[in-house]
Amino acid sequence: MADIDSINHTAVCVHDLPQAVRFYCDVLGATPHQRTNFSTEDALRGVAVFESVIVEDYLIALGVAPGFMPMPDDGKLRGAHGFRHGFVVTRAKFGDVMERLKSYGVAFEGPNEHPANGPFGESIYFKDPSGNFLEVLWRRDEEPNPKKRRYINVE
Amino acid sequence: MSSSVPALVALPAQCVPVSGLGHIAVAVADLDAARAFYCDVLGFADSGSDVLPDCGRHRVVAAASGQRVALTVDAALPPADTGIHQAYRVTAGARQGILDRLAAHNIAVSSYREDRPAERADNCYVLDPFGNRIQLVTASSAPHGGPAIAAIDHVGVQCIDMEWMELFYVGRLGMSVNHLVGASTADYERAAVWGEGKEDMAPGTRRWDKKFYVAPGTNPLIARPNMQVFLNAGRDTFGIFLATKHDQEPPEETIVGSPRTSFVVPEDQLEIVAGHARDAGLSPVGPVAHARSVGWAKSLYLKDPGANFIEFRTP
Numbered sequence: 136m137a138d139i140d141s142i143n144h145t146a147v148c149v150h151d152l153p154q155a156v157r158f159y160c161d162v163l164g165a166t167p168h169q170r171t172n173f174s175t176e177d178a179l180r181g182v183a184v185f186e187s188v189i190v191e192d193y194l195i196a197l198g199v200a201p202g203f204m205p206m207p208d209d210g211k212l213r214g215a216h217g218f219r220h221g222f223v224v225t226r227a228k229f230g231d232v233m234e235r236l237k238s239y240g241v242a243f244e245g246p247n248e249h250p251a252n253g254p255f256g257e258s259i260y261f262k263d264p265s266g267n268f269l270e271v272l273w274r275r276d277e278e279p280n281p282k283k284r285r286y287i288n289v290e
Numbered sequence: 291m292s293s294s295v296p297a298l299v300a301l302p303a304q305c306v307p308v309s310g311l312g313h314i315a316v317a318v319a320d321l322d323a324a325r326a327f328y329c330d331v332l333g334f335a336d337s338g339s340d341v342l343p344d345c346g347r348h349r350v351v352a353a354a355s356g357q358r359v360a361l362t363v364d365a366a367l368p369p370a371d372t373g374i375h376q377a378y379r380v381t382a383g384a385r386q387g388i389l390d391r392l393a394a395h396n397i398a399v400s401s402y403r404e405d406r407p408a409e410r411a412d413n414c415y416v417l418d419p420f421g422n423r424i425q426l427v428t429a430s431s432a433p434h435g436g437p438a439i440a441a442i443d444h445v446g447v448q449c450i451d452m453e454w455m456e457l458f459y460v461g462r463l464g465m466s467v468n469h470l471v472g473a474s475t476a477d478y479e480r481a482a483v484w485g486e487g488k489e490d491m492a493p494g495t496r497r498w499d500k501k502f503y504v505a506p507g508t509n510p511l512i513a514r515p516n517m518q519v520f521l522n523a524g525r526d527t528f529g530i531f532l533a534t535k536h537d538q539e540p541p542e543e544t545i546v547g548s549p550r551t552s553f554v555v556p557e558d559q560l561e562i563v564a565g566h567a568r569d570a571g572l573s574p575v576g577p578v579a580h581a582r583s584v585g586w587a588k589s590l591y592l593k594d595p596g597a598n599f600i601e602f603r604t605p
Contacts, residue, residue: 152473153298170298173517175450175533181499184473184517186298201478201514 144194145220146185148204149265155197156186158264162239163222165190190222206266212244213260214268221270226256229273233259251275297467297519299456305464306563308553310524311442312586312603313342313357315548316376317364318420321349324361327418331391333384333438334359343580343589344546344601353378355441362548366538367420372448373494373518373531375415377425379443385414385428392416402492405477406469406520408527415492423493444520444527445551446494448537449596452517455530458595462566465521465528471495472517472532485513494518494531523553530596539597545575546591552601560590563602567592 149155159165165188171177172184185198207216224232229246236243236259245259249272258272318324321339328334334351337358341350345360352358359376368374380388392399400415414426427443449455459465471477483489484496495518498511517532528551540547555563560577567574567590574592589603 150475153470156298170453173452173532175536178497178499178516178532178534181502181512181514199473199478200475202482203475203479 142193144187144196145218146196146198147220147263147267148200149197149263149267150200150203151264152184152186152197152199154264156188159188159190159195159197162235162241163190163269165195168194195220200265204266207262207268212242212262212268213270216266216268219268219270221258221272223274223277224271225277226273229257229271232271236261297456297460297470298473299453299460301460301466302462302464305466306555306559306566308463308465308524308555309605310554311357311445311526311528312552312554312601313360314376314442314445314552315342315345315348315360315362315550315599316418316422317367317549318349318361318418318422319363319367320419321347321361321363323419325349325351328359328361331395331397332378332388332424333391335438341583343578343584344591345548345550353439353441357442359442360548364548368422368549369537370421371493372533372537373446373492373516373529374448375423375425375446375492375494377409377427377443377445378439379427379429379441380439382428382430384438384440385426388426389414400490402490402495404492404495405471405480405515405518406527406529408468425492442526444523444529446529446531447551447594447596447598448494448531448533449594449598450533450536451595452519452530452532454595456519458566458570458572459521459528459530462570463563465523467519468522468527469518469520471519472515477515481513481515494534497534528553533596540593540599545573545593545599547593547599550599550601552589552603554586554605555602557588557604560588560602560604563592564590570595 168187168189170186172182183198185196187194187196241261243259243261246257248257249255254274254276256273256275258270260270328351329336337350337352339349342360345362348360348362350358402415416424481496484491497516499514501512504510519530521528564574572592576590577588579588587604589601592600594600
């Protein structure tokens, strides 16, 4: 057993910060958390510009890429362009996520069914506005009362 | 026509209806030299002395739009090489006349570039005798045309925290964002072009940052966009630039001062703005009623989260 408990956060490079924050908050239901390098104090230290958002107990730091990243074609919705984030939702909410994506005009691939003897049920695949691959899935072994932990205790 | 782009701070349910910039107060050291430059060279109309409220000793000059500029005697003149500037709208014809007069006075003109789409055209910049940077924005059709300065187009101020400013002006007052600089890769790539010496950008729009890691023998500095946000202030624009160093701020207890920017709002909005200011932890003064000779009825004064002197006044 590893000493590591879980993954805590990810820094994701994006091409347009307001657009990315809006996507992660409006479409994925994240909450805006904190901004860095919006002040002279940070600017003097040359800190990168980013805004972090929180999804449940997970923090995503959206950083502005200083140069355009080579991104996959628009039509390619599923892949691992360096990395892919897979978020788990309950089976009951899986359909809501698809409806949300449709209402915001976000193209997705799936749902694709996973092997019946594995822990994953179905996945959908899509990208954030900068082209970073994302996935949402439900698990066959979902617990009725999964551990609820929040990044910060605010409502 | 003002347009708006996605902002980092959401607009409130009720926005304060700002119709535009009213008068502005600009710091000068000598009233006669100021009058000569603003009237004889730039083409403002001379509009009297010491007539505007809370501007100290000043000379008033007016644009064709009726917007006035109070040239106020101030001990502190503007810091050099910041985003602070005043932009005046002119027609192409008026601009040529101004350029001719500047040339006759041997006053240097710069042709910097800027990021905001509305300012990417060919602008000219000049310093007044006291170091105020003046931008002439050429409008294809200025509603108040003629040979003189047509209107105040925009004002640039600075702050030490962009988020404080956006939370106040966008989140509380409801001024929408016209253009945001420094939060997209496109801005970073454009800054690299400036770093290579291929683009002459206006002061305050770019900066040299120290690299996090410096390989031996390489340049420790990297060109970056300096964060800016341009807000729609009715028909005019309010530009906010991130300060790249700490400048001396006015004393904390001084709320009414100059240089100052005024926004025109309906009279019933003054108390609403005062409430927003108090909620933001600011200490507004007023609304203050003026004599009829002033030209507008009431003003509310505040010092914004960037320590800029701001006035909200009736039409």
